Amino acid sequence: EDALREKCRRWMHDEVARFIQEGGRCRIGEHRAAGEQCVILSSSSPYATAPLAEMLGMDAVVCSRLEVEGGRFTGRIVAPLCYGEGKVVWAERYAAERGARLEDCAFYTDSYTDLPMLARVGRPRIVNPDLRLRREARRRGWPIEEWA
Numbered sequence: 001e002d003a004l005r006e007k008c009r010r011w012m013h014d015e016v017a018r019f020i021q022e023g024g025r026c027r028i029g030e031h032r033a034a035g036e037q038c039v040i041l042s043s044s045s046p047y048a049t050a051p052l053a054e055m056l057g058m059d060a061v062v063c064s065r066l067e068v069e070g071g072r073f074t075g076r077i078v079a080p081l082c083y084g085e086g087k088v089v090w091a092e093r094y095a096a097e098r099g100a101r102l103e104d105c106a107f108y109t110d111s112y113t114d115l116p117m118l119a120r121v122g123r124p125r126i127v128n129p130d131l132r133l134r135r136e137a138r139r140r141g142w143p144i145e146e147w148a
Contacts, residue, residue, distance in 0.1 A: 001068050004047050012051035020055070023127070023147030027108065028056055037098075041091055041107065041117070043083040062094045087117045112136065 031038050038056075042049045042063040049061045065078035080086030095102050106123035107114070112132040118124040126137040126144045137144050 001071050001073065004073075005050075008045075008047040009051045012048065012055070016052070017055060020052075021147040023145065024108075025056070027125075028058070031106070032057075036106075037100075039094065041082070041087060041094075043081065043087065043113075060094070062090050084113055085116050087114065088120050091117060091120070109133070118142070 028038050037059045039060045039062055040049050040053050040056075040058050042061070044063055045066055046061055046063055049063045052058075053061045062082065064082040067074040067076040067078055080089050082090045091102060091107075094100075095105070101122075102120050103122040105121045106125055107117050107121040108125040108127050109118065110126070110128045110130060110133065112130055115133070115136065118126075124137075124140075124142045126133060126142050128146060128148050129137060129144060134144065136142075
């Protein structure tokens with residue numbers, strides 16, 4: 001686990017950081033200025049998302065978890081996978097633990113696979129969407145932002 005954590009940290013800093021879009025940084029600043037907590041909700045693992053969260057000054061990461069015993073991976077995930085409906089499960093748990101309501105939250109995504117989460121929050125935000133999400137966002141009247 002430690003080896004993967006370090007490899008992902010280096011990868012994030014060396015290869016990914018330069019692709020972080022200024023529009024995202026601006027939105028984070030706006031939410032911070034409004035006194036809102038900023039959390040990454042991702043289907044990825046904490047090994048990839050934690051370094052990004054650190055770079056962006058996020059408050060927390062909610063993501064897919066790999067089972068670890070004694071510092072070694074078992075090959076199993078901690079169910080449910082933070083993807084599709086599973087993402088809603090993890091977000092609801094996180095919010096409930098903090099006395100928050102998803103109806104009061106914004107959620108930003110570019111992927112149609114996040115439709116369950118978009119439908120669950122009060123402020124769905126579509127950013128650089130894939131084609132299916134773009135069509136659905138237009139149908140539902142959700143705002144679409146282009147950060148690229």
